[in-house]
Amino acid sequence: MATHPDLLTGAYDYELPPKLIATEPARPADNARLLVYDRKTGQMAHTRFRELLDFLPSDTAVVLNDTRVIKARIFGRKESGGKVELLLNKPLHDHRYLAMIRGRVRPGTRLRFDSGLEAEVLELLPDGARIVRFEREGTPLSFDRLVEILDRIGHIPLPPYMQREDREEDRRDYQTLFAREAGAVAAPTASLHFSPELLERMRARHPTHTLTLHVGAGTFKPVESERILEHPMHSEYFRIPAEAADLLRSPTPILAVGTTVTRTVEEFARSGRTEGECDLFLHPGNPPRRVNHLLTNFHLPKSTLIMLVSAFLGREKTLKLYREAIREGYRFYSYGDAMLII
Structure with missing residues (x-):
């Protein structure tokens, strides 16, 4: 029996000219381009992110991810003297x-790093990841203490497709205006486009709530299996405050700002949990139940993120819109342009 194309990884492929991979953000941030697609009318519009509120239905509440990217990339040496890089x-x-x-x-x-930070490798996992223990002066480090040290010696972990080292300005550019809870190793990139003025106007017009999902390195893990359901989905810690949970229980339409918010809201819609590990995989066979509108960037071919977008639009429509964005010269990936699905 033939497998439906929606369940085949290769069916989510597309060709992207390398020049459209954004390595720098738009300046100012809200000058990023915005492709708007209305699922009810089938209409598409090309605009700028600063015009977002002109397209967002007036009765909509907005949900943001307040995770903060930590300087999770550090360089050190083994006891033998060999260089090592840890993420x-x-x-x-x-x-x-x-x-x-x-x-x-x-x-x-x-392993030894600057500021007296040391790490002992405890276990090698089947996927190549390691379990380590961090110490300083022989004392195991709590996460909060470790983050303080990383803030001094670490580097912003830019996605590998940017093909450049992080710079001082990335400390600001690769962090949302409302970042608060330390723990992400990748930014919730749809939120990077907000200017302070736009964020203030949105909060004045729309009930706005935050939740936390700490974006992990697994977000960049390619889908290597031929069939998407055989992909081992990564898990990430999430927490939903009481006020946000009340919103999610209500009938109020919701705009999820980003795929991380979408997965967290949909996890709650399925399990009722407000804290824990989220490994939810959204795709056309597992569409959203609670999120009404999605704001997101343009994602890598054959990734779980383009499959998530396809859960809202269908695979063929998603790829059609991606081809349109490429024709129009939109910039892709973390520092790239955005799409609003209403």
């Missing part, structure tokens, strides 16, 4: 952390 992914428990390490390191290896 912190997330805390686990008992002062243990999930990390990606570039370089050959076996369990038992100790």
